[in-house]
Amino acid sequence: MWDYSEKVMDHFLNPRNSGEIEKPDAVGEVGSMTCGDALRLTLKIDKKERIADAKFQTFGCGSAIASSSILTEMIKGLTLEEASRITNKDIAGQLDGLPPEKMHCSVMGMEALEAAINNYRGRAIEHEELEGTIVCKCFGVTDEKIERVVRENNLSTVEDVTHFCKAGGGCEECHPQITKIIQKFQAEKGVAVDTGADRERPKKLTNIQKMHLIMETIDREIRPGLNADGGDIELIDIDGDRVLVALRGSCAECVASSFTLKSGVEAKLKEFVSDALTVEEVEQ
Amino acid sequence: MKTVYVDNNATTRVDPKVLREMEPYFCDLYGNPSSMHHFGGQVAGAVKRARQQVAEIIGADPSEIVFTSCGTESDNAAIWGTLHSYPQKHHIVTTRVEHPAVLTLCNHLMKQGHSVTELPVNHEGLLDLDQLRDAITPYTAVVSIMWANNETGVIFPVEEIAEIVKEKGSVFHCDAVQAVGKIPIDMKKNKIDMLSLSGHKLHAPKGVGALYIRKGTRFTPFFIGGHQEHNRRGGTESVPSIIGLGKACELALAYMDEEKTRVKALRDRLEAGLLANIPNALLNGHQTHRLPNTSSLSFEYIEGEGILLLMSREGIAASSGSACTSGSLEPSHVLRAMGVPFTGAHGSIRFSLSRFNTDDEVDYILEKIPPIISRLRELSPFWKRRNRSAAFQ
Numbered sequence: 001m002w003d004y005s006e007k008v009m010d011h012f013l014n015p016r017n018s019g020e021i022e023k024p025d026a027v028g029e030v031g032s033m034t035c036g037d038a039l040r041l042t043l044k045i046d047k048k049e050r051i052a053d054a055k056f057q058t059f060g061c062g063s064a065i066a067s068s069s070i071l072t073e074m075i076k077g078l079t080l081e082e083a084s085r086i087t088n089k090d091i092a093g094q095l096d097g098l099p100p101e102k103m104h105c106s107v108m109g110m111e112a113l114e115a116a117i118n119n120y121r122g123r124a125i126e127h128e129e130l131e132g133t134i135v136c137k138c139f140g141v142t143d144e145k146i147e148r149v150v151r152e153n154n155l156s157t158v159e160d161v162t163h164f165c166k167a168g169g170g171c172e173e174c175h176p177q178i179t180k181i182i183q184k185f186q187a188e189k190g191v192a193v194d195t196g197a198d199r200e201r202p203k204k205l206t207n208i209q210k211m212h213l214i215m216e217t218i219d220r221e222i223r224p225g226l227n228a229d230g231g232d233i234e235l236i237d238i239d240g241d242r243v244l245v246a247l248r249g250s251c252a253e254c255v256a257s258s259f260t261l262k263s264g265v266e267a268k269l270k271e272f273v274s275d276a277l278t279v280e281e282v283e284q
Numbered sequence: 285m286k287t288v289y290v291d292n293n294a295t296t297r298v299d300p301k302v303l304r305e306m307e308p309y310f311c312d313l314y315g316n317p318s319s320m321h322h323f324g325g326q327v328a329g330a331v332k333r334a335r336q337q338v339a340e341i342i343g344a345d346p347s348e349i350v351f352t353s354c355g356t357e358s359d360n361a362a363i364w365g366t367l368h369s370y371p372q373k374h375h376i377v378t379t380r381v382e383h384p385a386v387l388t389l390c391n392h393l394m395k396q397g398h399s400v401t402e403l404p405v406n407h408e409g410l411l412d413l414d415q416l417r418d419a420i421t422p423y424t425a426v427v428s429i430m431w432a433n434n435e436t437g438v439i440f441p442v443e444e445i446a447e448i449v450k451e452k453g454s455v456f457h458c459d460a461v462q463a464v465g466k467i468p469i470d471m472k473k474n475k476i477d478m479l480s481l482s483g484h485k486l487h488a489p490k491g492v493g494a495l496y497i498r499k500g501t502r503f504t505p506f507f508i509g510g511h512q513e514h515n516r517r518g519g520t521e522s523v524p525s526i527i528g529l530g531k532a533c534e535l536a537l538a539y540m541d542e543e544k545t546r547v548k549a550l551r552d553r554l555e556a557g558l559l560a561n562i563p564n565a566l567l568n569g570h571q572t573h574r575l576p577n578t579s580s581l582s583f584e585y586i587e588g589e590g591i592l593l594l595m596s597r598e599g600i601a602a603s604s605g606s607a608c609t610s611g612s613l614e615p616s617h618v619l620r621a622m623g624v625p626f627t628g629a630h631g632s633i634r635f636s637l638s639r640f641n642t643d644d645e646v647d648y649i650l651e652k653i654p655p656i657i658s659r660l661r662e663l664s665p666f667w668k669r670r671n672r673s674a675a676f677q
């Protein structure tokens with residue numbers, strides 16, 4: 001049994017503003033039967049671009065219904081400008097929180113609102129949905145959407161991403177890509193990728209020290225793993241903080257080699273040598 | 285608030301007669317059955333009697349019964365133990381609709397280098413036995429197929445399956461956790477090599493089970509330790525639970541007729557009533573090849589968690605194959621394997637009855653559920669549009 005807040009239960013049991021506005025000024029539809037939840041939001045908008053009325057229809061679990069219900073209460077009376085600033089965090093917050101596995105319900109609310117606003121402003125709904133390229137094939141989630149939930153909610157694990165937007169919750173094939181998106185975001189933030197960051201490491205390295213440490217790290221931390229999969233790695237050059245390597249054996253042909261490079265090799269070198277390092281593959 | 289419990293495939297009420305049988309073995313007769321004194325010896329005698337009672341309900345010899353801690357352990361011990369007994373064989377055959385106790389283990393074994401064939405089922409949840417025959421190779425160490433499905437109650441023809449497996453020279457393990465106590469089983473009349481059962485599904489306490497191992501079957505113990513259970517499962521016996529399991533089996537045997545008459549009649553009335561009074565409600569699984577107590581119904585265009593929450597407010601306890609209730613994002617693997625469309629898979633509810641259910645309870649459920657379904661459908665964007673294009677699906 002989920003640990004729902006009283007607020008969630010109240011909105012599930014006594015949904016506010018359920019139904020459909022006749023001749024709405026804006027409609028926002030997100031989700032699908034296949035995904036297991038869907039929300040249709042209809043809005044009445046007055047001449048001053050204020051939301052005069054809002055109604056919802058939801059297919060989904062208790063928290064999906066509660067998120068939709070509270071959303072309609074939150075947006076009534078707001079201008080579209082004000083409403084467009086509502087995030088999934090606001091929705092979850094108004095409900096006194098949602099279980100982590102249910103955060104995607106609040107994201108669905110935010111997206112339906114966006115879709116409705118775009119619809120009012122004459123932008124196609126499809127346009128919004130299909131921005132970016134599909135990363136999670138099971139749930140049809142694009143890289144843009146994943147980046148957005150990661151950024152807005154400061155997510156750091158694949159599991160979090162799944163809870164917020166479902167990506168990665170099916171066959172798990174896209175987990176490496178999701179990891180990459182998280183790493184990119186964290187790198188932007190300047191956070192070390194590996195959480196074992198407090199490991200001891202020389203503070204300031206001379207070039208010679210750095211070269212030795214890189215070689216040592218490759219030998220100790222990286223090569224054994226690659227060898228086990230029938231591959232190998234060769235250090236070609238070090239140019240400032242750019243580490244140039246070549247992948248050999250099965251790694252070279254592997255479609256996942258860019259993944260191996262970034263998440264495996266680069267992560268290790270950042271962990272053991274310096275955060276500033278980047279790894280590039282060269283053909284040799 | 286009153287509770288109407290129709291979730292007996294999840295777990296059952298301990299029969300008060302079972303509890304009474306167990307009570308002396310906590311504070312009075314607490315000896316270790318392995319001890320060399322009379323105090324322990326009388327406990328060993330009680331365990332022996334429980335072993336006979338368990339053997340009897342499945343028509344086995346008491347020496348073929350190994351007590352375990354649960355159905356999951358029995359399944360793990362059977363599959364893992366057989367693989368270890370046949371190290372030159374690396375292949376496992378199972379089905380897509382097994383309980384996670386089997387499927388998750390097989391997935392794990394696959395990562396360790398074993399190969400696994402998961403047989404599909406048709407839209408009624410039934411297997412194609414020709415496909416089974418083709419799947420078994422000389423490298424197949426073990427075939428693990430359940431007797432009855434926990435979600436739909438669909439019964440597989442495991443006796444026929446055993447013939448095929450033996451003909452092909454492999455070992456057959458059957459997860460009968462949902463079948464024992466609900467339908468007659470006689471190991472003398474079939475060729476099943478190993479069979480799992482679990483106490484809490486038949487009014488014994490949680491945390492006790494048994495694995496039947498046919499005489500002459502190669503077996504490597506999964507729990508390695510003392511010489512208990514004839515060296516087939518180390519660990520001091522969970523005596524009170526074992527006594528409870530024995531008593532529960534004795535009672536289940538006595539109530540077997542009631543199961544297929546009164547319990548089945550309650551189930552049938554509940555099912556027919558719901559299907560007749562609720563539009564767009566579908567039965568999942570084969571109509572007749574089915575346990576007498578189980579009914580899995582899909583209420584289209586709504587989601588199971590909402591149904592369960594509203595049912596729970598009326599005191600009705602059942603379960604759902606919907607994604608949201610499990611914490612995963614995909615609806616039940618069993619319903620998906622059967623090709624139940626998403627319109628229904630998300631809104632499935634399993635009712636599973638027992639001999640403790642009454643006619644009044646069925647009336648109560650029949651009164652309470654239809655308004656719950658309509659209420660959620662009123663909220664669903666799909667309900668009004670169900671006859672229009674499928675574009676939004």
Ligand SMILES: Cc1ncc(COP(=O)(O)O)c(C=O)c1O
Nearest residue numbers: 354355356383385434461462482
């Ligand atoms: C078919 C089946 N197999 C195995 C199990 C696992 O049994 P236990 O809960 O005793 O581990 C269950 C119970 O949920 C079941 O229904």
